[in-house]
Amino acid sequence: MSSVATPAPTSRRRRRSRLQRRQERLAWLLLVPALAVVAFVAIYPLGKTIYQSFTNQEFLAGIEPTKWVGLQNYRDLWHDATFRSSVWETIKFTLITVSFEFVLGMIIALVVNSNFKGRGAMRAAMLVPWAIPTVVAAQMWKWMFDDVFGVINDAGVRLHILHHSVAWISQPSTALASVSAVDIWKTTPFVALLLLAGLQVIPRDLYEAADVDGASKWQQFWRITLPLLRPAILVTLIFRTLDALRVFDVFYVFYGNRPDTQTMASYAQSTIVGDGHVGYGSAISVAIFLIIGLFVVIYVTFMRVTEE
Amino acid sequence: MSTVAEATRTVERPVSRGRWLRRTPLGRFVTKLPFWLLIAAIFIYAIFPFYWAIRSAFTPESELFRTPVDYFPKHPTLANFRGALSTSTFQHALINSTIVAGSVTLLALAIGSLAAYALGRFRFRGRAAVLYLMLSMTIFPQIAILGALYTMITRFHLYDSLLALILSYMIFTLPFTVWVLTSFMRGLPGDLEEAAYVDGATPLQVFYKVLLPLIAPGLVTTGLLAFIAAWNEYLYALSFIQTPDKYTVTLAITTFQGKSGFQQPWGEIMAATVIVTLPLIVATLILQRRILAGLTAGAVKG
Secondary structure, three states: OHHHHOOOOHHHHHOOOHHHHHHHHHHHHHHHHHHHHHHHHHHHHHHHHHHHOOEOOOOOOOOOOOOEOOOHHHHHHHOOHHHHHHHHHHHHHHHHHHHHHHHHHHHHHHHHHOOOOOHHHHHHHHHHHHHOOHHHHHHHHHHHOOOOOOHHHHHHHHOOOOOOOOOOOOOHHHHHHHHHHHHHHHHHHHHHHHHHHHHOOOOHHHHHHHHHOOOOHHHHHHHHHHHHHHHHHHHHHHHHHHHHHOOOHHHHHHHOOOHHHOOHHHHHHHHHHHOOOHHHHHHHHHHHHHHHHHHHHHHHHHHHHHHO | OOOHHHHHHOOOOOHHHHHHHHHOHHHHHHHHHHHHHHHHHHHHHHHHHHHHHHHHHHOOHHHHOOOOOOOOOOOOOOHHHHHHHHOHHHHHHHHHHHHHHHHHHHHHHHHHHHHHHHHHHOOOOOHHHHHHHHHHHHOOOHHHHHHHHHHHHHHOOOOOOHHHHHHHOHHHHHHHHHHHHHHHHHOOOOHHHHHHHHOOOOHHHHHHHHHHHHOHHHHHHHHHHHHHHHHHOOHHHHHHOOOHHHOOHHHHHHOOOOOOOOOOOHHHHHHHHHHHHHHHHHHHHHOHHHHHHHHHHHHOOO
16 A cells, blocks of 8 residues: 555656546545545534634633633643543453453454354344444343342342442442443444454464474463454554543443443533533543543553564 | 353262263263353243333333232233224324434445445555544544534534434444445455446446445344434433434333323333334344454444
């Protein structure tokens, strides 16, 4: 891909034929609609959000004239206890879900990668949680977690795991775990499918050779599977982390704007739309963007370091 | 092949017992048992919540709110489905979501395939830059631009309109569509295109007469993925829509209200979730292989 796109040296550029120039013009022409849309719905709004974050803009115009306030919003944000707890809540959620999804996804991928009858049905079943909208999945689990009529309490009591019914969602000690359970259920199969795609391109003769050399399956996993799977693992982890950091749907369906269970995204949304503090909310949005960017940088440098 | 089953089998054990486990049918069954239990556990884990939604949708309200819980409806009924479908909010929501997701899909495919044609079949300076731009857009957090979109949408008088959703949903559908369709375009052999040019076809004719039919499978897959993404969206719908008549399905499902106000109408909510989800699941299962290919093209190759 990069070989095609490298700029031609100057001596050759003069010799570019008319046909080539026409092709180039046509290519850009074909790209105009896509670039226009991206500029209009992503790049311009991003710039505008950053600009708004330096103002005291309110949604209901007329309360106060919008004016430039410099870094005031960011200074307020730094001392905002709700924002801090929302960042912490989001990071805890990310750590819990990504690690569970990765470990469970890996186990599932290894199991499904072996030959057994019904493997096709298994794969189909794995796509079911993925196809269910997050909001719908959240509602389904909310009902399963119901403190009186929920199946989780019923099964727990029947199997003597629980002594009595638990108010999973409203009780602060289990709140985060119950939201995480929804995300883990919905996304683990997807993680497994991504890892499975990576597993299937590992050449089989490597394992055969390892068998001949007398390596145990456990050694084969650590010495062959894991190193060769590393690109797939890293990409999966990055995608999942970025997704988890911007989580909104599950939390909102479970808790609305309950202050102790807000994520960064739900705090930004309620500040902008609920309270109409567009300026301050934009600052929260930018902060989220920076935090997510920080994670990307950490991952990318980590990838570079391990590649060397 | 490193399977969990094989891993458990090769654990060191006394020779005589090992031989018994390997030789006799019962022994083989015993060694395979943990593996099958694991398979069953994974299968149930993946399916059970959806099964639970289905069973709750078919259970009459009188049996739904009762302990101990029945794991299978004793008197299956369609009342919950009738109840859900008779609400005007939910009826509107089904239509609205179809309009929004359908328009988003068509727009993304039309604009995206043109861009993919340029990126996949032409050499020009700036090509890599555009590709990287599209790739970085696929991981763009939607919340990061909510503040600006909110003011833009009110400025253009699009607040509380489906058009606001159609436009804003392009953020997460178009870059992905461009990215995946480009990889499809690039995979096509060059000779057909050359033959068409020799016959005097224009580049646009080559595009829609030769290339587009060839990437039809790619269009179907990316189209379905875009449709699902738009159908499932919640954050923007919640922020830009106010009137219940304009709700999308995700909004309708989270604001379901029963005839009696005191208890959440879980039977009807579950019926609605089944109605909303079933088409997606059926389409996904039909196009299973292609979706897997599309997802891995979008994620793993990135």
